[in-house]
Amino acid sequence: MSTSDTVTPVADLPVERKPFNWLPLMPWIYTIALFAIWEAAVQISGVPHTILPAPTRIFEAIVQYWGAIQRHSIQTLYTTSAGFILAVVGGLALGLLIGWSRAIYAGLYPIMVGFNAIPKVAVVPVMVIWFGIGTIPAILTAFLIAFFPIVVNVATGLATIEPETEDVLRALGAKKMDIMLKVGIPRSMPYFFGSLKVSITLAFVGSVISETVAANSGLGYMMSAAQSQFNVPLVFAGLVMLAVEGIAMYALMAWIEKRTTGWAHRSTTMAG
Amino acid sequence: MSGGDLVTIEDVDMRYGGPGGTLAVSGLNMTVRRGEFAAVVGPSGCGKSTLMKLVTGLHIPQRGVVTVSGTEVTKPVSIVGMAFQNPTMLPWRTTLDNVLLPLEIVERHRKRLRAHKKEYVEKAEQLLETVGLQGFGSKYPWQLSGGMQQRANLCRALIHEPELLMLDEPFGALDAFTREELWQVIRDLHASWDVTIVLVTHDLREAVFLADTVHVMSARPGRVLKVHEIDFERPRDIALMYENRFNDVVHTLRGEIADAREAA
Secondary structure, eight states: OTTHHHHHHHHHSOOOOOOOOOGGGHHHHHHHHHHHHHHHHHHHHTOOTTTSOOHHHHHHHHHHTHHHHHHHHHHHHHHHHHHHHHHHHHHHHHHHHHHHOHHHHHHHHHHHHHHHHSOHHHHHHHHHHHHOSSHHHHHHHHHHHHHHHHHHHHHHHHHTOOHHHHHHHHHTTOOHHHHIIIIIHHHHHHHHHHHHHHHHHHHHHHHHHHHHHSOSSSHHHHHHHHHHTTOHHHHHHHHHHHHHHHHHHHHHHHHHHHHHOGGGGHHHHHHO | OOSSEEEEEEEEEEESSSTTSOEEEEEEEEEEETTOEEEEEOSTTSSHHHHHHHHHTSSOOSEEEEEETTEEOSSOOTTEEEEESSOOOOTTSOHHHHHHHHHHHSHHHHHHHTTTHHHHHHHHHHHHHHTTOTTOTTSOGGGSOHHHHHHHHHHHHHTTOOSEEEEESTTTTSOHHHHHHHHHHHHHHHHHSOOEEEEEOSOHHHHHHHOSEEEEEOSSSBOEEEEEEOOOOSSOOGGGGGSHHHHHHHHHHHHHHHHHHHHO
């Protein structure tokens, strides 16, 4: 190797110790710090745990009621995921339809905005009338609330094709379908996968609202039941479980986004 | 196939936005011979881009006739390659796949593409080599410099062997050195390929260096005021740009465009 001559003297220099990389640990450090401050604040102020339970008390509740918590957590994860998958399929389809034609876009957009503005908690009773209480209203509420960001993002990706690209292809005789397949859809994918992160957290909001109002299982139901018994630590245990599920699903979506549309995140992937 | 007119534009009016809209070009007449390198210069907003779209069939004029290769243009003509100032490479495709894109669109190639992929890839690689991009086919466009992207863009415009290459200020966003290099690339492409080129540009020196004819357009609504034959011998060397006879031509053109702007 011709480079070995130049490498050797460098090796003789005092080795500078590589600074420890704290960055991957930061989320844990901050989370632990948050709980520590919370714990200390509760202990010092002496707030009763029926108002604000300390993290240790919440942890106790998680251990104590683990069987129920596990069951309800899985139910919520199931309704949320089902609603989210429906939202992905429906949102992608409607987004492509809206992005396809200016007329459809103009016609549907106001309806969608209006629909999105309706508080979903007001829709739950209607769905209870149609489907009864339980799993189906939770899935549908998650779907309704998670659907909108996906539609908007996919349609935006399609609507922002550079006119020059379109001209180059149209001059070659490209049909609208060609432009959609070759440019529009790949181009809207980063928007689509970006919207998944927003949608999955919204889906949790939807399913929990529905479970709180009308269900016999799920974390929403468990928390409202615990609340009526003044079991505040269990309410907080439910919140912690929701946060954990939310973070896990968000991380999954972020990972999928990075894997599928790496080209759109070139500044971060190239820096490595 | 030399001689004869490849592009004729006869008394064309093009108005945007319906009656009462902006008249972009009016009474436009122009002919480009087969194999010719034509440059179009003019004050900004003179309808140069409209000219591009008329010739490629992206716009159909309200009055007058545009013909390309003997047939009247009534829909997009696929024998044309286009390159713009903005390279518009698709970031999710490698440079090679970007260059191959037109083949997936043009009718007579898309059917053959799958079966003859290897042959086409070879051709694309050859083309990349011609413009000095050998070995960069597997890189993504955003891994290339602006000048390299523009070279790849030229390859994309040429891959389907168009009879006519339309260039809309392709070197506008590049630095002076890169621009000079690409002038030589395009000069050599024109010399070695059987292709007619129409170059729309703001840069008079670029126009005079590259073109056989320079068409000077008026301010909006645009029409061709004057056609200059540039008869410097070919192959032309960059050194030509520092000779007096070259500068005299550029100077004359400059004067004409200044007059055209004044008239507006």
